[in-house]
Amino acid sequence: MxxxxxxxxxxxxxxxxxxxxxxxxxxxxxxxxxxxxxxxxxxxxAESTASPPAAEEYIIWPPDGAVIHGGKLWVRMGLRNMGVCPKGVVFPNTGHHHLLIDTDLPALDQEIPSDRNHLHFGAGETDARIELPPGKHTLQLILGDHNHVPHAPPVYSKKITITVQKD
The missing domain is CATH 1.20.5 (Single alpha-helices involved in coiled-coils or other helix-helix interfaces)
Known part of the structure; x- marks a missing residue:
């Protein structure tokens, strides 16, 4: 051996x-x-995704101060100097809309909540049919990146107020 x-x-x-x-x-x-x-x-x-300095998000319809009869309405969303894409897609200068109803802007360094006051449009929608109860309501848009986190700097619309009246 x-x-x-x-x-x-x-x-x-x-x-x-x-x-x-x-x-x-x-x-x-x-x-x-x-x-x-x-x-x-x-x-x-969460990491911030950069947005270009001239990016602007806005509500096309309804206009600020609109009176809506019946409670069902279309919200049309606009975006300048950036593109819209579905959630999960990582592409420079793009994101997807989130509609804030009767609430303030969320934390700008965290994922945008998903509930009845924070509606996600992760398929890249630019308009949506919503229904609101009678009364005054505020609407505001904020753009989220592929992970639903606001961009840096954040891209959001002016907050508008609408009134819903019963038919």
Whole structure:
């Protein structure tokens, strides 16, 4: 039987062993953060997408001060110096509309909420049929990037007020 020479493992000092143990602990902690990162809120990882300085979002219809009879209306959305594309599409100077109803602008460094006051048009829509109860309402648009996060600088419309009357 033939013996192979196995190189000897160099002797490590106790200081070297302590450093190695510390590196293993740090490596495991980093791995836990990377792997477990999915459990953290998405906003913790939100990055801003740049918008051109002359970008402008606006409501084409209804006009500010409009009186709507019956509560059902079309909202037509406009955008200058940028393009509209569906959510998830990463392309420079593009985004998709979000309609804010009876609410203020959301946090500009986080994903835009999705609820009855924050309507997402992630398929790239530029008009939408909505229904509102009788009374005064505010409408405002904000453009979101591929992850529904406002651009930097944010692109949003003037807030308008409409009144819905019963038929």
């Amino acid at each position: 033939r013996r192979t020479n196995i190189p000897a493992v160099p002797h490590r000092s106790s200081a070297a062993k302590t450093r190695l143990r510390g590196l293993r602990v740090i490596s495991r902690a980093l791995l836990a953060v990377i792997v477990g990162g999915a459990a953290l809120p998405i906003a913790a990882f």
